[in-house]
Amino acid sequence: MNRAPAVTAGGSLTVPAIGFGTYGLNGLPALDVIRQAVASGYRLFDAAFNYENEGAVGAALRSASVPRGELLITSKLPGRHHAHDEAIATIEESLLRTGLEYLDLYLIHWPNPGVGLYVEAWQALIEARERGLVRHIGVSNFLPDHLTALMEATGVTPEVNQIELHPYFQQETQRAFDREHGIITEAWSPLGRATDILQDPVLTGIAHKHQITVPQVVLRWHTLIGSVPLPKSADPQRQVQNLTVAGHLPR
Numbered sequence: 001m002n003r004a005p006a007v008t009a010g011g012s013l014t015v016p017a018i019g020f021g022t023y024g025l026n027g028l029p030a031l032d033v034i035r036q037a038v039a040s041g042y043r044l045f046d047a048a049f050n051y052e053n054e055g056a057v058g059a060a061l062r063s064a065s066v067p068r069g070e071l072l073i074t075s076k077l078p079g080r081h082h083a084h085d086e087a088i089a090t091i092e093e094s095l096l097r098t099g100l101e102y103l104d105l106y107l108i109h110w111p112n113p114g115v116g117l118y119v120e121a122w123q124a125l126i127e128a129r130e131r132g133l134v135r136h137i138g139v140s141n142f143l144p145d146h147l148t149a150l151m152e153a154t155g156v157t158p159e160v161n162q163i164e165l166h167p168y169f170q171q172e173t174q175r176a177f178d179r180e181h182g183i184i185t186e187a188w189s190p191l192g193r194a195t196d197i198l199q200d201p202v203l204t205g206i207a208h209k210h211q212i213t214v215p216q217v218v219l220r221w222h223t224l225i226g227s228v229p230l231p232k233s234a235d236p237q238r239q240v241q242n243l244t245v246a247g248h249l250p251r
């Protein structure tokens with residue numbers, strides 16, 4: 001069992017406090033990286049139709065060393081397929097690509113407000129959940145107005161909103177809205193892409209004081225503010241390091 005603490009929101013979904021991002025992991029090299037992430041202790045995995053890696057993620061997790069029921073596997077609907085029938089076909093295609101019987105979590109990747117079909121896409125996700133294709137549904141990159149439109153039109157609150165979030169982009173307003181509505185906030189690029197932030201003088205000061213690394217400081221910040229970070233690392237040692245933040249022990 002994963003000893004990670006969990007985050008629960010208003011719905012029936014509980015997720016580990018830290019998940020694993022898979023953006024940029026494609027093809028055969030991704031298999032070892034993702035299997036290693038399972039061995040490192042990750043149980044929540046984040047993929048997307050647009051990452052073009054549902055095949056690799058599915059193959060790695062189907063052959064993982066833990067039972068399917070312990071894993072939470074996410075994919076996302078692209079903005080160009082929001083029309084109802086296209087959305088349903090895309091979700092079915094995600095399942096075929098992963099080779100899984102169901103996905104644990106399916107998100108609308110972004111609201112694509114210029115096209116304005118995200119409510120229709122949401123209705124398709126609700127239908128996919130009713131059909132058992134996906135167990136939980138949510139959104140990504142949605143603002144309060146977009147979320148309000150979904151809830152008013154369907155009465156169904158997204159279980160997750162995955163947004164860009166890191167110390168240089170703290171998103172207080174969006175996080176407060178999510179919290180008030182029982183929506184889990186997940187963080188993409190939780191390490192701010194691990195560029196300038198690694199040299200940040202405040203963060204390096206905190207890291208030095210606590211004898212930990214800057215990524216560990218940042219990931220601890222995420223868990224303290226109640227966000228679920230999805231760090232990606234191809235490196236086994238950094239995978240473990242990223243799970244070893246206070247209150248979250250690796251296997």
Ligand code: A2P
Nearest residue numbers: 189190191192193194215231232233234235238
């Ligand atoms: P690598 O895969 O070589 O470890 P973000 O999740 O914010 O988009 O950042 C992803 C980037 O952060 C990847 O390039 C990854 O590189 C790097 N990264 C992940 N964890 C660490 C870490 N603990 N220390 C340094 N870089 C890291």
